Amino acid sequence: MRQIFLTALMMSLLPIAAQGDSAPPPVDQRALTQMIKDGEAVAAFLEAFEAGDKLTEFSFGADQGVGAYIGEGRRFTRFPRADLKGPMEWASHFPKREGGANATSCVACHNAPFANGAGDIALNVVVDPAHSGDPSQYLERNTLPLFALGIPQRLAEEITTDLYLQRDAARQAACSNGKSSAKLSSKGVDYGTLILTRTRQEPCTIEIDSAGLKGIDSDLVIKPFGWKGNHSTIRAFTRGAAHNELGLQAVELVGDQDGDFDGVTDELTVGDMTALTTYMAALERPVSKMELADLNLIELSAQESSAILAGEQLFADAGCASCHTPSMPLQDTVFREPSVVAGFFDVAFPDGSDPQSHGFTQTNGMAFDLNGDQPNNVITLQDGAAYHLGALEMDGDGQPTARWFTDFKRHDMGPELADPSDPLGLGASKFLTRSLAGVGATGPWLHDGRATSLKDAIISHGGDAKDSAVAFKALQPLEQGKLVSFLESLTMFQNPKDN
Numbered sequence: 101m102r103q104i105f106l107t108a109l110m111m112s113l114l115p116i117a118a119q120g121d122s123a124p125p126p127v128d129q130r131a132l133t134q135m136i137k138d139g140e141a142v143a144a145f146l147e148a149f150e151a152g153d154k155l156t157e158f159s160f161g162a163d164q165g166v167g168a169y170i171g172e173g174r175r176f177t178r179f180p181r182a183d184l185k186g187p188m189e190w191a192s193h194f195p196k197r198e199g200g201a202n203a204t205s206c207v208a209c210h211n212a213p214f215a216n217g218a219g220d221i222a223l224n225v226v227v228d229p230a231h232s233g234d235p236s237q238y239l240e241r242n243t244l245p246l247f248a249l250g251i252p253q254r255l256a257e258e259i260t261t262d263l264y265l266q267r268d269a270a271r272q273a274a275c276s277n278g279k280s281s282a283k284l285s286s287k288g289v290d291y292g293t294l295i296l297t298r299t300r301q302e303p304c305t306i307e308i309d310s311a312g313l314k315g316i317d318s319d320l321v322i323k324p325f326g327w328k329g330n331h332s333t334i335r336a337f338t339r340g341a342a343h344n345e346l347g348l349q350a351v352e353l354v355g356d357q358d359g360d361f362d363g364v365t366d367e368l369t370v371g372d373m374t375a376l377t378t379y380m381a382a383l384e385r386p387v388s389k390m391e392l393a394d395l396n397l398i399e400l401s402a403q404e405s406s407a408i409l410a411g412e413q414l415f416a417d418a419g420c421a422s423c424h425t426p427s428m429p430l431q432d433t434v435f436r437e438p439s440v441v442a443g444f445f446d447v448a449f450p451d452g453s454d455p456q457s458h459g460f461t462q463t464n465g466m467a468f469d470l471n472g473d474q475p476n477n478v479i480t481l482q483d484g485a486a487y488h489l490g491a492l493e494m495d496g497d498g499q500p501t502a503r504w505f506t507d508f509k510r511h512d513m514g515p516e517l518a519d520p521s522d523p524l525g526l527g528a529s530k531f532l533t534r535s536l537a538g539v540g541a542t543g544p545w546l547h548d549g550r551a552t553s554l555k556d557a558i559i560s561h562g563g564d565a566k567d568s569a570v571a572f573k574a575l576q577p578l579e580q581g582k583l584v585s586f587l588e589s590l591t592m593f594q595n596p597k598d599n
C-alpha cells in the first residue's frame with residue numbers, strides 16, 4: 101500500500117469562476133502551431149489545456165455572442181421552437197438548430213459530481229433535429245461526462261484502422277478471386293461481416309455488401325461520442341454543443357457569418373476549438389475505488405472490497421461484459437489533434453474552409469501522451485514520488501489498457517427504452533453501449549436520465565440486452581447488491597490541488 105500526504109488533498113476548495121470575470125482571450129491557432137514548430141510542443145499543450153479549462157468554465161455574455169436570436173424577444177430556450185419560423189428566428193438558424201440555446205457555460209450542465217462531469221435531470225437537453233414542432237417527437241438527453249475523452253477517441257481510431265486494413269485485404273482478395281468476405285474484428289470485438297463482389301476486372305471495381313455489419317456504420321468509422329454513437333471526434337461533437345447549447349458558433353462552423361442572428365460573429369476561433377478538444381481529451385480518467393483504496397485515498401473495508409470483486413465476476417456471469425467490454429489495450433497512446441486517422445479529422449471544416457488555411461495542420465498538430473501527460477490527478481505519495489492517477493492503467497504485461505466498458509457498438513435496447521422518433525435514421529431503440537467508466541458518479545442514468553438508481557438502469561435493459569437483464573433479475577438481492585457495488589466502485593476522483 102502506498103501512503104500519500106493527505107494534507108496535499110485538503111487544500112483550498114474549488115474557486116468558482118466568478119460572474120464578471122473577463123472573457124477568455126481568443127486562442128490563436130497559428131500561435132499554437134508556431135510553438136509546436138519551434139519545438140515547444142509541451143508548452144503548446146499546457147497552454148491549450150489551460151485555455152480549454154477557462155472556456156468550459158466561463159459564463160459567456162451576450163457581448164461574446166452567447167445565446168441566439170430565438171424570437172419572442174428571447175435569447176435562450178430550454179425546449180425546441182420549430183414554431184418560430186419568422187426571419188432570423190429559431191427555425192431559420194444555420195446550421196439547423198437541434199435545440200437551445202439554453203446555457204451560458206459548459207459546466208452549467210457538465211457539473212456532477214464536479215466540473216466536467218455529468219448532469220442532473222434538470223440539465224437534460226431536449227432536441228428536435230427534424231423540426232417537427234411536436235413535443236411528442238422530441239428527444240430527451242441526459243448530460244454525459246467529459247473526462248478523459250482522448251481515451252475513447254484513440255480506441256475508436258485504432259479499431260477503425262484495424263477494420264480498414266481488414267476491408268482492404270478483402271478487396272485485394274475479391275480483385276483476384278471475384279468474391280470475398282471479411283470478418284471484421286478488433287480488440288476482441290466482433291463487428292460483423294462485409295461481402296465483396298468484383299463487378300469489373302480492369303480496373304478492378306468492387307461492390308461491398310455491408311448488411312452483415314454489427315452495430316457500426318458502413319464507413320467503418322467507429323463513433324464513440326453521443327448517446328447514439330454518431331460522432332467520431334471530440335471536436336465535431338463540441339462544435340455542435342457550442343452552437344446548440346450555448347449559441348456560440350465556431351468560425352470553422354459558419355465562417356464569418358452570423359448563423360444565429362445574435363449580432364456577433366467569430367464567436368469561437370479555430371484555436372478555441374483546439375483548446376476545448378485538447379482539454380477534454382486530456383482530462384483525468386475515471387478511476388476505481390479499489391485503486392483509490394490502494395493509494396490510501398479512501399478507506400475500503402475488507403467486506404466492501406470482496407463485494408466489489410464478487411460483483412465484477414457477477415457482471416461477467418450475467419453477460420454484461422459481452423457489450424460493456426471491460427478493457428481494451430491501446431497500442432499508440434498519443435492523442436493527436438488533428439488526428440492522422442481518416443474519418444477522425446476534417447478534410448474541410450463544415451464552413452467549407454481548408455483547416456490548413458487556419459494554420460491547423462497534421463504536421464505540426466497538438467500531441468500528448470495519454471500515458472502520463474495529463475496535467476490533473478498527479479498524486480504525491482508519502483515517499484515524495486509522484487503517482488499519476490490521470491494516466492492509463494497497465495495490464496499484467498505492461499501494456500497500456502483502457503477500462504472503458506464498451507464495445508463501441510450500437511445495440512437495440514428494445515421498445516421500452518426507444519426514443520419517440522428517429523430523426524437521424526439510426527433506429528429509435530438503438531444506442532451506443534454506454535461506457536461504464538466512472539458510472540458510479542454519473543447518475544441519473546440512461547440516455548434520458550430515467551434511471552434514478554443503477555439497479556433501475558440495469559433492469560431497464562431490453563432488446564439485445566434482455567437476457568442479461570433477466571440474468572440480473574434472477575440473482576438474489578444480496579448478489580444484485582454486489583454487482584451494483586462493483587458499478588459504484590467505478591467512480592471519479594479529483595485532486596483538490598487541480599482546481
Ligand code: HEC
Nearest residue numbers: 203205206209225241242243244325326327337341342345
Ligand atoms: C444544456 C446542457 C449542456 C451544456 C450547456 C453543454 N452540454 Fe455537453 N452534453 C450535454 C448533453 C445532454 C450531452 C449528451 C448529448 C447526446 O448524446 O445527444 C452532452 C454531451 C457532450 C459531449 C459528448 C460526450 C461523450 O462522451 O459522448 C461533449 C464532448 C460535450 N457535451 C461537450 C460540451 C462542451 C464543450 C460544452 C460547452 C461548449 C457543452 N458540452 C455544453 C449537455 C450540455
Ligand code: HEC
Nearest residue numbers: 418420423511531532533534545546547557564565568572
Ligand atoms: C446488448 C448490449 C448490452 C448488454 C448485454 C448490457 N448493456 Fe448496459 N447498456 C447498453 C447500452 C446500449 C446502454 C445505453 C442505454 C441508453 O442509452 O439509454 C447501456 C447502459 C447501461 C448503464 C447506464 C449507463 C449510464 O451512464 O447511464 C448501466 C449502469 C449498464 N448499462 C449496466 C449493465 C449491466 C450491469 C449489464 C448486465 C446485467 C448490462 N449493462 C448489459 C448495452 C448493454
